[in-house]
Amino acid sequence: MAESPLAQPVARPAPHGGVLAPYRAVLASRIRSQASYRTSFGLDLGSSLLVGLTELAEVAVLFTSVSAIGGFDLAAMLLVFGLADLCFSLADMVVGHCDNLPEYVRTGRLDVFYLRPQPLLLQLVTSDISLRRLARAAVGLVALVVGLVVNDLAWGAGAVGLLAVALVSGTVTFAALFVWAGGLQFFLVNGSEMTNAFVYGGRYAATQPGTVWGRPLVVVFGFFFPMAFTAYLPAATLLGLDTFAGLPDWAGWLAPVAAVWAWVAAGLSWRTGVRHYQGAGG
Amino acid sequence: MLSVRPLSPSVGTPYLRLVVAGFRQQAAYRLAALAGLVANTTFGFLKVALLLATVQAAGGELDGYDVGTMSAYVWLSQGLLGSVNLYGRSEMAERIRTGDVVVDFLRPLDVHAGAVAMEVGRGLFALLPRGVPSVLVGALVVGMTMPTTPGPYLLGAVSVLLGITVSAATAYLVAATGFWLVETRGVALLYMVVAGFLAGLYVPIAIFPAPLFWLASASPFPSMLMYPVDVLSGRVDGLASVGLVAAQVGWLVVVGALGQLMTRRGRHRLEVQGG
Numbered sequence: 271m272a273e274s275p276l277a278q279p280v281a282r283p284a285p286h287g288g289v290l291a292p293y294r295a296v297l298a299s300r301i302r303s304q305a306s307y308r309t310s311f312g313l314d315l316g317s318s319l320l321v322g323l324t325e326l327a328e329v330a331v332l333f334t335s336v337s338a339i340g341g342f343d344l345a346a347m348l349l350v351f352g353l354a355d356l357c358f359s360l361a362d363m364v365v366g367h368c369d370n371l372p373e374y375v376r377t378g379r380l381d382v383f384y385l386r387p388q389p390l391l392l393q394l395v396t397s398d399i400s401l402r403r404l405a406r407a408a409v410g411l412v413a414l415v416v417g418l419v420v421n422d423l424a425w426g427a428g429a430v431g432l433l434a435v436a437l438v439s440g441t442v443t444f445a446a447l448f449v450w451a452g453g454l455q456f457f458l459v460n461g462s463e464m465t466n467a468f469v470y471g472g473r474y475a476a477t478q479p480g481t482v483w484g485r486p487l488v489v490v491f492g493f494f495f496p497m498a499f500t501a502y503l504p505a506a507t508l509l510g511l512d513t514f515a516g517l518p519d520w521a522g523w524l525a526p527v528a529a530v531w532a533w534v535a536a537g538l539s540w541r542t543g544v545r546h547y548q549g550a551g552g
Numbered sequence: 553m554l555s556v557r558p559l560s561p562s563v564g565t566p567y568l569r570l571v572v573a574g575f576r577q578q579a580a581y582r583l584a585a586l587a588g589l590v591a592n593t594t595f596g597f598l599k600v601a602l603l604l605a606t607v608q609a610a611g612g613e614l615d616g617y618d619v620g621t622m623s624a625y626v627w628l629s630q631g632l633l634g635s636v637n638l639y640g641r642s643e644m645a646e647r648i649r650t651g652d653v654v655v656d657f658l659r660p661l662d663v664h665a666g667a668v669a670m671e672v673g674r675g676l677f678a679l680l681p682r683g684v685p686s687v688l689v690g691a692l693v694v695g696m697t698m699p700t701t702p703g704p705y706l707l708g709a710v711s712v713l714l715g716i717t718v719s720a721a722t723a724y725l726v727a728a729t730g731f732w733l734v735e736t737r738g739v740a741l742l743y744m745v746v747a748g749f750l751a752g753l754y755v756p757i758a759i760f761p762a763p764l765f766w767l768a769s770a771s772p773f774p775s776m777l778m779y780p781v782d783v784l785s786g787r788v789d790g791l792a793s794v795g796l797v798a799a800q801v802g803w804l805v806v807v808g809a810l811g812q813l814m815t816r817r818g819r820h821r822l823e824v825q826g827g
Contacts, residue, residue, distance in 0.1 A: 313738040320745045328754040332602075334761050336609040339602065461587035467594035474598050482605035487597060 322409030340481035352414025357440030453539030496528035574673025585681035620697030627690025634682035640743030699786030708784030731818025
């Protein structure tokens with residue numbers, strides 16, 4: 271039998287471009303593949319845009335009958351919606367395919383990841399990037415910009431700083447939610463819809479003013495899955511509107527704390543999930 | 553368990569059996585059903601929070617909805633969500649894409665009626681693990697106004713069955729575009745966006761501004777969700793509720809006829825790739 275090249279590990283030269291090169295190569299190939307089917311990509315972009323617009327319409331329709339909900343008028347709601355949707359769409363674009371984990375487990379694709387000398391989560395995250403989410407991010411961005419213009423804001427270093435902090439923390443928090451859900455998928459597999467409750471339910475919750483919530487929702491989406499900190503509380507601080515649960519009016523600045531908590535929970539969930547995983551067999 | 557009987561010569565029986573088969577197929581996925589229930593109720597709590605705050609902001613009454621009827625709307629619609637097809641994907645779309653539908657055409661059954669019957673069976677099953685518990689959670693935790701006479705429940709049951717059937721027959725049309733397009737993902741996505749909004753999934757269509765309301769009324773989508781909810785909750789009663797059920801029957805005839813036509817035309821277009 272001929273000597274297998276695998277039998278003798280040889281010191282391989284470092285890949286061109288350093289440690290990140292393999293990830294960059296995979297991402298570049300995913301981007302090229304999406305852009306090569308023009309019609310399909312165009313249709314995907316258009317549909318994503320439509321999804322974003324109907325979600326905005328759902329909120330706007332309510333304001334044809336009332337002037338304010340939970341102390342938030344349409345202008346304030348636009349700000350909340352824009353912040354939440356922009357952050358969610360960006361997180362969805364980068365790590366949203368963690369939602370495909372049950373399929374990766376079933377088809378054995380996840381086992382392939384184990385064979386490569388790279389961290390599992392990093393491979394999963396960089397295995398794809400959904401460019402069509404850009405269309406939804408655009409809806410969120412427009413809502414946010416319009417929200418910033420139509421609201422009577424006291425512009426200054428504080429407002430700009432809070433906005434930047436909110437956008438970064440919000441995106442990081444939503445990304446944590448996807449990973450959080452991913453860790454649970456190792457246990458659920460066929461019940462994968464369960465995590466939709468807090469991932470997509472979380473997105474929905476993030477577009478609402480927390481002032482409309484009863485105590486259970488405040489506990490679940492205000493703190494445990496810290497959705498209120500992604501959009502509603504930063505907007506309330508920015509506009510000087512009511513906060514919930516007796517939080518101080520500067521609570522919007524706590525968004526990074528929420529992001530850190532979300533990643534602690536996501537990390538725990540992911541580690542537990544990976545340790546539970548025994549392989550798909552075959 | 554159902555005993556296996558020899559196929560009776562009666563025409564309707566095989567379709568009824570497909571309904572039963574669809575029902576039993578879904579019964580195998582218990583964890584999936586529980587997961588769906590958790591997601592359904594979570595969305596229900598968020599929806600009810602926003603909509604009740606809106607009713608309160610409007611002074612306790614919003615386009616004919618008060619707190620009790622709005623809560624009934626939210627929980628009945630969340631309960632029906634697992635049974636009506638508002639997302640546009642179906643097994644048939646996949647069978648047409650892969651060419652498996654050829655086998656269906658070889659059977660001595662109507663392909664269209666068979667596919668719809670199977671979907672209706674799945675939808676009816678979903679009422680048990682997803683529909684009824686969602687409504688119970690809503691009724692116990694939030695509370696809602698429901699009719700006190702048996703009439704709305706009887707007509708409501710008919711309306712729910714019609715709603716499930718109209719949605720299955722309309723989602724079939726999405727799948728049938730596959731005879732021409734092969735890949736129907738884009739059409740299904742478009743269907744999902746339009747159907748959810750116009751069926752009154754997010755906001756009851758009575759709250760829509762007039763042009764949007766008329767647009768919704770001129771489409772089959774309210775027949776899938778809004779009308780069954782209106783009839784069952786007693787928000788619309790008497791002759792008007794019979795009118796809604798009649799509209800559902802009308803739409804079923806329209807989308808059913810379209811499905812027959814598309815299946816016949818599509819059969820000639822069908823090209824199975826590979827060997």
